[in-house]
Amino acid sequence: MPDQPHSPAVELSNVRRLLLAETDPPRLTNAQTAAMKRRWEEAVAVNPSLFDGPTVVCAGLEWKDSETLLLTWYRATYRLYVLRLDPVHAVSAPSVFVSVAQSTDDGRLLVGRMASSTAHSGRWQLPGGTIEPPEAGATLDVESLRRHAALELAEEVGHEVPSEDLELWTLTRGDMGNVGVHFRAPTCPADTLAEQYTRLVSAESAQGQTPELDRIAFIRSDADVAGLGGRCADFLPVLAARHAADGTTDQAGIRR
Numbered sequence: 001m002p003d004q005p006h007s008p009a010v011e012l013s014n015v016r017r018l019l020l021a022e023t024d025p026p027r028l029t030n031a032q033t034a035a036m037k038r039r040w041e042e043a044v045a046v047n048p049s050l051f052d053g054p055t056v057v058c059a060g061l062e063w064k065d066s067e068t069l070l071l072t073w074y075r076a077t078y079r080l081y082v083l084r085l086d087p088v089h090a091v092s093a094p095s096v097f098v099s100v101a102q103s104t105d106d107g108r109l110l111v112g113r114m115a116s117s118t119a120h121s122g123r124w125q126l127p128g129g130t131i132e133p134p135e136a137g138a139t140l141d142v143e144s145l146r147r148h149a150a151l152e153l154a155e156e157v158g159h160e161v162p163s164e165d166l167e168l169w170t171l172t173r174g175d176m177g178n179v180g181v182h183f184r185a186p187t188c189p190a191d192t193l194a195e196q197y198t199r200l201v202s203a204e205s206a207q208g209q210t211p212e213l214d215r216i217a218f219i220r221s222d223a224d225v226a227g228l229g230g231r232c233a234d235f236l237p238v239l240a241a242r243h244a245a246d247g248t249t250d251q252a253g254i255r256r
Contacts, residue, residue, distance in 0.1 A: 010174040010238045016067040018142045018168065018181065022133075023059050025074040026091070028083075035089040040079040049117050052077045056131040056140065058094040058179045069171065071096070071179065073140065075133045084176055094177035098149040099128030099235075101169055101182060101243060102159065104190040108220050109243045111228065111236065112156060112213035124225070125233035126182070127156045127213070142168065142181075149183045156212045158200030159193055161185050170242060174234040182239060190218050220244060 028036070044050050057080065059072040073096060080093050102110040112127055114120045129152045134140050143163075150163040166183040173179055194216070201211045217228060221244035222237040 010172050010235050012238055012242065013069065013171040013173070015069045015168065015171045017069070018145075018171070019064070019068065019070045020140050020142070020145075021070060021072050022140065023072050023074050025057070025076055028091070029089075032083060032086075032089040032091065035086050036079055036083040039082040039086060043082050047119065050078070050119060052079045054132050055080075056096045056133050058096050058177065061173070061179070073133075081176075092177065094173075094179055095130050096179045096181070097128055097130040098145050098152065099126035099180060099182050099239075100149050100153045100161075100166065101126060101184045101239060102153065102157070102193065103185070103187045103243065103247075104193065104218060105187045106190065107247050108190060108218035109240060110157065110190075110193055111217055111219055111240075113215040113217075113228075113230065115210055115212055115214040117210045118212055120233075123231045123233055124217075124228045125236055126239065127153045128180075128182075145181050146183060149181075153185065157193065157216065158196035159185075159188065170239070172235045172238060174238075180235050182235075 040050075040052065055076055055078055056073045057076045059074050062070045062072070064070050076093065080091070081095065083089060083091050084093055104110070110127070111124050114123045114125065116122070128149060131140075131145065131148060134144065146166050146168075147163040149166055150161055154160045165186055167185075169182045169184040171179065171181055197213075197216050204211050219225060219228070219240055222241040225232055225237045225240055
C-alpha cells in the first residue's frame, strides 16, 4: 500500500474498553471497481512486493460511554486502499492496525525503520502492523488485537512478550482516518532489545529472508523524532510525546 499524504493532525483517544463489531462491506460501483483494478496494477508495477491480502477496514467509531469505544469494521483486501487516492471514484476506507510501545528501563522508546521490501519503505514507526480479519465465524476482539501486537513485536524485533502482558494504551486516528490501536509492553533493557534484534536479523538473513525493520533506534520524546532522519508514521510524534508525558507522570508519582 503506497504512503498516503499526512493529515493535518492525529487524534488521540484514551480508551479503557474497546469493542469491535463486524458489518457488511459497502458496495462498489462498476466504475469504482474498474478504477481500483487499474490503480492496483499501477501500484504493483511500482512496488512488486505489494500483496493483495485480506485486511480489516474501519466502518465507524462510536463512543458508548466516556471509557468505551465501539469500532465497527468490515472485510476487504489491500487493493481497496488505492481507491482512496482516486480523484473521481475515491472511497473512505480507513485501515486498522496495532502497534507496541516498547519502553526501556531508562525511559526510552523503541522505534524501527521499515525495510525496502515493505510497503512503507524507509518509514520510522513503532513495531506493529495492519489487522487481518479472523476466519469466518470467529470473533475479532481486543484480545485478538493484543495477540497480533505481541506477534508483530516478536517478528519485527525478536522480543517475545506474553500477549496478556500488553496493556491497551491509546488509540489514534490519522492519515485517511486510519485507526491505530496501541499497546504498551513491560519495560526491558535497551541492550537486551538490541541483542534480540541483532539475533533476529542474523537468523533471517541466514535463511535468505529480509527483516521487516532494517534499523531500530531508541528515542525519549517527540523532540527526538526529527533526529531519526527520513519519514515517520504520522502517529509516531504523537505517541512519542505521550510516552514522554507518561514518563514524567510516573516519575512524579515515584517522588511522591
